Amino acid sequence: MAASMTSMDELNLAKRLKDGELTDFAELVRRYEDRIYNLCRYLVRDPRDAQDAAQDVFLKAYRGLKDFRPDSSLYTWIYRIAVNTSLDYRRRSRREASREAALSDDLPSAQPLPDQVYESKEITEAIQAALPRLREKLRAPIVLREIEGLSYEEIAKVLDLSVGTVKSRISRARDELRNLLRKHL
Amino acid sequence: MKCHRIRKMISPYMDDRLGPAEKEGFISHIRGCAFCRKDLEETQSLGHLFASAERFHAPYGFATRVMANVQEREPSWLSRFFASRPLFLRVMGVAMVLIVSFIGLISGNVLVADKGAIQREANIQQALSLEVFQATPPDTIGAIYVTIMEVRDAT
Numbered sequence: 001m002a003a004s005m006t007s008m009d010e011l012n013l014a015k016r017l018k019d020g021e022l023t024d025f026a027e028l029v030r031r032y033e034d035r036i037y038n039l040c041r042y043l044v045r046d047p048r049d050a051q052d053a054a055q056d057v058f059l060k061a062y063r064g065l066k067d068f069r070p071d072s073s074l075y076t077w078i079y080r081i082a083v084n085t086s087l088d089y090r091r092r093s094r095r096e097a098s099r100e101a102a103l104s105d106d107l108p109s110a111q112p113l114p115d116q117v118y119e120s121k122e123i124t125e126a127i128q129a130a131l132p133r134l135r136e137k138l139r140a141p142i143v144l145r146e147i148e149g150l151s152y153e154e155i156a157k158v159l160d161l162s163v164g165t166v167k168s169r170i171s172r173a174r175d176e177l178r179n180l181l182r183k184h185l
Numbered sequence: 186m187k188c189h190r191i192r193k194m195i196s197p198y199m200d201d202r203l204g205p206a207e208k209e210g211f212i213s214h215i216r217g218c219a220f221c222r223k224d225l226e227e228t229q230s231l232g233h234l235f236a237s238a239e240r241f242h243a244p245y246g247f248a249t250r251v252m253a254n255v256q257e258r259e260p261s262w263l264s265r266f267f268a269s270r271p272l273f274l275r276v277m278g279v280a281m282v283l284i285v286s287f288i289g290l291i292s293g294n295v296l297v298a299d300k301g302a303i304q305r306e307a308n309i310q311q312a313l314s315l316e317v318f319q320a321t322p323p324d325t326i327g328a329i330y331v332t333i334m335e336v337r338d339a340t
Contacts, residue, residue: 025255029248037243051244058251059258124239145200146235152202171196178227185230 015070025065028074029058035148036082042143043086045128053089057082079148079158083140090132123184130180134173141166142173186210191221195228 013031016024036057040050060081068077131139140159144150152170156163178185191214197203198211215222270278321327 022252022256022259026248026252029251033243033248033251034241037247038241041241050241051247054243054247055251055254059254062255062258120237120239123234123237127235127238146232147238147240152200167197167202170200171193174196174199174228174231178224178231181231181234182227184234185227 010074011070014068014072014074017065017068017074018070020065025062028061028078032075032078033058036078039079039082039143039148040086040089042128042131042147043083043139044089045132049089050086053086054082056089057085060085073157076154076157079144079150080160083144083158087136087140126181126184130177133180134176138169138173138176141169142177145170186214188214188218188221191215191218192224195221195225198225199228199232 013024013027017028033054037050037054040053040057041047044050044053057078061078064081131143134142141155141161144155144158145152150158152163152166155161155166155170159166161169191211194203194207194211198208203211215225321331
């Protein structure tokens with residue numbers, strides 16, 4: 001997935017973006033809107049907040065075009081903005097407190113019907129309910145790995161961490177998620 | 186290898202991050218250890234769970250709304266022009282605009298003031314001039330009356 005992101009086409013777009021032309025920026029939005037929105041849905045969870053966060057990601061990207069170095073990869077840059085914005089959103093959200101309080105009731109029932117467990121929607125809800133219970137520093141690495149399919153090296157670039165740290169955080173996130181989602185495994 | 190070390194290798198194993206020797210030792214241990222095998226199976230199930238989770242698509246019209254927001258916040262050509270110049274040039278530019286405006290304002294006032302004075306003088310001269318004085322302009326009742334009286338006096 002990520003390998004295809006660094007094509008010549010992508011490099012050309014990265015160079016053109018420096019000129020600040022709106023048509024080039026529109027191309028960037030069109031290419032990344034689904035990936036960024038999907039990432040926000042798993043990091044922010046609330047659909048409205050996720051949509052606002054995704055909008056903010058692109059606005060920040062547009063404002064930050066002058067600081068973008070065309071030699072660095074476009075997806076690393078935009079994913080980094082998305083992760084930071086999403087985590088900020090979760091921290092800032094006024095609804096956060098009430099949502100967290102209700103979280104224990106929010107997890108899917110302990111004994112769901114077998115045929116429902118494997119439905120994508122149920123699984124998604126179970127994962128979305130479990131992710132906020134992870135420590136913040138574990139949340140982004142596991143989402144980038146399992147949902148976005150990024151490699152350890154790519155995650156390290158996006159989060160500005162060493163590959164070793166990424167490896168250990170993903171491992172710890174999986175351990176914690178195994179406990180949180182045990183009923184569904 | 187001991188179980189606690191093997192458990193730390195489960196996640197890298199799933200992501201194919203183990204070297205050949207590590208992988209061989211890991212698989213060999215897993216075959217003989219039911220506890221570690223259970224942990225591996227659960228972690229693999231977690232991977233399947235994530236794989237079956239929904240992938241969300243941006244809502245309809247999302248990109249259009251983003252671009253509308255960007256254009257709304259897009260600075261005018263004037264502010265972009267100034268923003269791209271060094272600070273001293275920006276300050277000089279603003280100073281020049283103020284100086285030109287000030288000069289324009291002063292000159293405009295002087296011109297308007299002179300024009301008014303000239304106009305006023307012309308109006309006074311015209312009012313006092315006997316050359317243009319007409320006590321009874323033609324085509325008025327007064328003029329007709331004067332003509333009648335002149336004709337009567339002549340007869």
